[in-house]
Amino acid sequence: MAQDKSSESKTRRPRAETPKGFRDYFGAEVTERKAMLDKVAEVYHRYGFDPLETSAVETVEALGKFLPDVDRPNEGVFAWQDEDADWLALRYDLTAPLARVAAQYRNDLPSPYRRYAMGPVWRNEKPGPGRFRQFYQCDADTVGAPSVAADAEICAMLSDALETVGIPRGDYVVRVNNRKVLNGVMEVAGVLDPSDPTRFEAERGIVLRAIDKIDRLGEGGVRALLGEGRRDESGDFTKGAGLGAEQAEVVMAFMAARRDTGAATVAALRGLVGASVIGGEGVAELETIAELLDRQGYGSDRIVIDPGVVRGLGYYTGPVFEAELTFEILDEKGRKRQFGSVSGGGRYDDLVKRFTGQSVPATGVSIGVDRLLAALRAKGRAGGEGAGPVVVTVMDRDRMADYMGMVADLRNAGLRAEVYLGNPKNFGNQLKYADKRGSPVAVIQGGNEAEKGVVILKDLILGAKIAENATLEEWKDRPAQVEVPRSELVAAVRKMLGQ
Amino acid sequence: MAQDKSSESKTRRPRAETPKGFRDYFGAEVTERKAMLDKVAEVYHRYGFDPLETSAVETVEALGKFLPDVDRPNEGVFAWQDEDADWLALRYDLTAPLARVAAQYRNDLPSPYRRYAMGPVWRNEKPGPGRFRQFYQCDADTVGAPSVAADAEICAMLSDALETVGIPRGDYVVRVNNRKVLNGVMEVAGVLDPSDPTRFEAERGIVLRAIDKIDRLGEGGVRALLGEGRRDESGDFTKGAGLGAEQAEVVMAFMAARRDTGAATVAALRGLVGASVIGGEGVAELETIAELLDRQGYGSDRIVIDPGVVRGLGYYTGPVFEAELTFEILDEKGRKRQFGSVSGGGRYDDLVKRFTGQSVPATGVSIGVDRLLAALRAKGRAGGEGAGPVVVTVMDRDRMADYMGMVADLRNAGLRAEVYLGNPKNFGNQLKYADKRGSPVAVIQGGNEAEKGVVILKDLILGAKIAENATLEEWKDRPAQVEVPRSELVAAVRKMLGQ
Incomplete structure (x- = not known):
């Protein structure tokens, strides 16, 4: 691709990527x-x-990799030279x-x-x-x-x-x-001489590696490596310990x-x-x-x-x-x-x-x-996703203070809760957001509800179940949507969460 | 100091230090x-x-310091060049x-x-x-x-x-x-023109810095900087915003x-x-x-x-x-x-x-x-040292299994406990160790106690108090040393810890 280098360097955007081999945890x-x-x-x-x-960060010498003769002593470690010439490393x-x-x-x-x-x-x-x-x-x-x-x-x-x-x-x-x-x-x-520990070092290395391969090579393979050596399926020969x-x-x-x-x-x-x-x-x-x-x-x-x-x-x-x-x-x-x-x-x-x-x-x-x-x-023993927050939806942008009052009440009662802070125009997007957040309950209060002093609670977990295959009993027992007085918001959410 | 360079380089030991500006937390x-x-x-x-x-670790370009013209783009960050020529940085x-x-x-x-x-x-x-x-x-x-x-x-x-x-x-x-x-x-x-936001940039910078200095310079100093400028006590002149x-x-x-x-x-x-x-x-x-x-x-x-x-x-x-x-x-x-x-x-x-x-x-x-x-x-609101472990001392090296059985009992009861693992010869060192560890209780069992099936518990906190200035009542109420049956070890330690 022919590119105008000068304009490219001006408009060039950095890649949004971790360096190779690094990752994020969410x-x-x-x-x-x-x-x-x-x-x-x-x-x-x-x-x-x-x-x-x-x-x-440690000095490279503290890490035990101090090799004054090499230009960059970072085999295996991430290392760089400090301004006063010390080599540092992670x-x-x-x-x-x-x-x-x-x-x-x-x-x-x-x-x-x-x-x-x-x-x-x-x-x-x-x-x-x-x-x-x-x-x-x-x-x-x-x-x-x-x-x-x-x-x-x-x-x-x-x-x-x-x-x-x-x-x-x-x-x-x-x-x-x-x-x-x-x-x-x-x-x-006979491959270790206590009076001269350096003798047979090579042989001992081969023995150690042979023992380590028992699972893969079986008894026969290990015996071959302990003896003259072993030729593998590809025809390569590994010298044995003799x-x-x-x-x-x-x-x-x-x-x-x-x-x-x-x-x-x-x-x-x-x-x-x-x-x-x-x-x-x-x-x-x-x-x-x-x-x-x-x-x-x-x-x-x-x-x-x-x-x-x-x-x-x-x-x-x-x-x-x-x-x-x-x-x-x-x-x-x-x-x-x-x-x-x-x-x-x-x-x-x-x-x-x-x-x-x-x-x-x-x-x-x-x-x-x-x-x-x-x-x-x-083993199914890790904590899993954990509970998503109760999401208070925004029906009327001008009543944001009311919605924030609701989340404040829920939080003060120890419940995890948040108000929808995106563009509230499309209500469907708010429910999609609640779904993405793993939210168990959505709170809804439009103009009519506000006048009546009530809120609507939508049980998103039961709602999802009904969409799949909940029984009538489950639905009756725990309706997927209820209207409650604003003053009973916390108690009703608690009940819906089964607390 | 004259030194034999070649022998020095052979025996040279790394310094046991963090790099400058880094530290450990204990x-x-x-x-x-x-x-x-x-x-x-x-x-x-x-x-x-x-x-x-x-x-x-991020790529330097993701950190927003991507400067292709400089040899080492690490002003302010720790950066190094990866094997495939990418610059990485902390x-x-x-x-x-x-x-x-x-x-x-x-x-x-x-x-x-x-x-x-x-x-x-x-x-x-x-x-x-x-x-x-x-x-x-x-x-x-x-x-x-x-x-x-x-x-x-x-x-x-x-x-x-x-x-x-x-x-x-x-x-x-x-x-x-x-x-x-x-x-x-x-x-x-008059130092910001909405139709040309780049005008008066220098003046705005001076205004910002002047506002930021109100605590140090007072109203008069800030006024001077907003105007023609200010000469400080050393005689240096700082140009004002005019x-x-x-x-x-x-x-x-x-x-x-x-x-x-x-x-x-x-x-x-x-x-x-x-x-x-x-x-x-x-x-x-x-x-x-x-x-x-x-x-x-x-x-x-x-x-x-x-x-x-x-x-x-x-x-x-x-x-x-x-x-x-x-x-x-x-x-x-x-x-x-x-x-x-x-x-x-x-x-x-x-x-x-x-x-x-x-x-x-x-x-x-x-x-x-x-x-x-x-x-x-x-404010005295941080956790502080936290409780040191109960230290089980070693009177008889051959009965290590007994002592480890004691710490196992204490740990299984949820108590923090450890056996002394240094050289047990000098008993004083063991108590010094317990002191250094902030230990509340030392457990002692010599041969005599073992025969009788008892252990001695030393209340190190009260002991320290008595050494200073505890009252007789305190001492009587909670003696600094008690002998209890081995079978009551856990209960007695609990009592001494005031639990």
Whole structure:
């Protein structure tokens, strides 16, 4: 298209669009998320956790991406250079800011420091369907508590939080594993040398990734990856970890070590890690966690020891946990599948060390807010639209004060109400507006009604029902339209709302 | 300092600091703000406003700062270039995103569209004491309603919101003015020519700034600025608007036009704007607003017509309003002063026009969240610290399961409780921790108590009082320490908390 550039630049209008990968949230989307997070916060508060709201903007170096040699250190984060040459960036999670806070305020914060944080994070990644570049996280962490009692507490709190927001017991399970046990297994399998932790790093990486693929590849596929390697359907070859059959057997046995009770699982794991010191530590930690939770009444219907939890094991240093929703939903192709993970966490060292040089133990959990909200919607447990306002229509532009007096009366009685503020000429538009607003009742007062001192109330919910298929009884019992004295407006609306 | 650069770069630790001008919010700071905003949202909801949460990131062109000729279009905003060359930026207010949303979703949104928004905004400005580069705003706007009934509604809602969060009637006033009246006055004073609105622009700017300075300069100073100009104490000369005495008198009379009742003020303004068409329109609008509010019961103890409201008049196109807190506080130098403005707004056109080319009327209000919160704190109306958790101390590391069972019992009874998770060796540290947490009660169970099946409860609030100056009666009435059976833990803690 040939265009006159100069006139184009004068009249050019900005596009009314969010940047790619960003979105807006309207009405019930905001309300539902807020209601869910409020309930989670209530549980966290009862556990003694305090809210922390950090700045959305951090220095890039605090985020741990400080690379002085590159021109623009923003792989994965949104970053820009400040006027005094500092690189700033939007936080990409809530853990890095916690580390910075724990270091910055280490002399003022209670120790251990329990905090929760809820808010948006930003990822500079390729957006995709349902994959946004700004999304909410909801984290709880304990900094400065070395004991696995802190991990057990997080697991119990996660379980309570899920039930409080509306996931019934039986529809979820918190699965607990321990990175140290896996290290012990690696040792027994001969791919970890405690005297030289850097040896076999590549092999361990392959083993971790193989374990993580069990659901997709099955036992045979994982065995191939633990051994020489695997050629997939497209013919591509993935190099394996090169483990012998006996070595691979240790790893396979680890993945299958879950038993009916925590005690039995712990016993099986103890057998697997053999003489490995780190493995023995990990098993003892799992045993303690299981005992602490059991004594608080968190049985295997809520929290289980499960060696199958591997996701993100590389990042953690001790116990790891994951909350999985076990009910089935239909995916976009109409196939049944389990809802899956909505939360994960674990113990991680070196949180604060990067800033202060001193090691500070920490453990915590992160809830995927959008996924949990989707789960509540799937279960019909989210708040839904909520009640629309009573709409007072405008029959006579000159009597706006009367109409506003009506909404004032309704609001003062605690009812949600608004007067129609568009062009009142076309009455049909006013009812269409009320419909769009999800309004339960329309209030109408024309000149005749005003003279008689009455108002007409239109029951829009019943009206819609009648239009569809309400029975005569329903109609008689609760007429879709009534005339009441103006002085009885509030009482009559209340009655129509069934309050 | 001579330093080995290469070793420095290897061991260099990031600074644990927020970027300049950014800050963190802890505990009660988060809770208090949330409680206040929840109350405001409740009022907005009752008025039929729906929540809207837009992306924090917008394209620079949507923010209205699109300047293709400059290398980095981020004057005042934090901006960066996306990988596909788009400039993105953090929103600097909640109005520009509303304009974008109103344009983007114009076929789906109800019209008029009432929405509220609460969230952080970012300003790339020099930070100063108490002046941050990220702060909260809380806005409510009605898009698509040309009638001043929409403006009146916003004023009533603002008044309700202030009272609901805890500003008592009498401690605030919502002041209403109208940009059109000022234009009428400018016309009468001869600095606005309706047939050529660009004439006298510089003079009008000087007049506006002069009016805005009445508090600081007094009548004489303003008169000087309306006339030839003014030399201040330092000897600097500010050029005046060059109005003759009669012209200046019109402006001075406008500023002094507030009377005891809205009707009297309106009458005074009507006299001042004379034959000006735009001025007459403005006066009629103020009259309608006054009448609508009066009929809803918002008298001059809450909302007044006040020509003295000038701040930001340049931006608005019709009614403007401002909520002022009228009680006195002591400033940092111990001098009494009025708390001042906490909210402002008005009617503004061309909100959506920039995107669509079609004019869409809009009116709205913005609450300065931090200022209103500061006011509530000054009045003792903010939530304060809130109750710290009951702290269960650890006398015997091996009985952690017992201690966690105690906190579980307390939590299940709805009480806020936590077990001490630090190193339990030094018991004094545990009580210091409880103190830092604002804990009301410490629970203690050593070996002896465990054998006897009892726990010791320490009343930390009374304990602190006794340490200061509690009377003997208080001590007898409510001993600072009791021993109770383990089975009565919850009941006894409840009693100690006075529940």
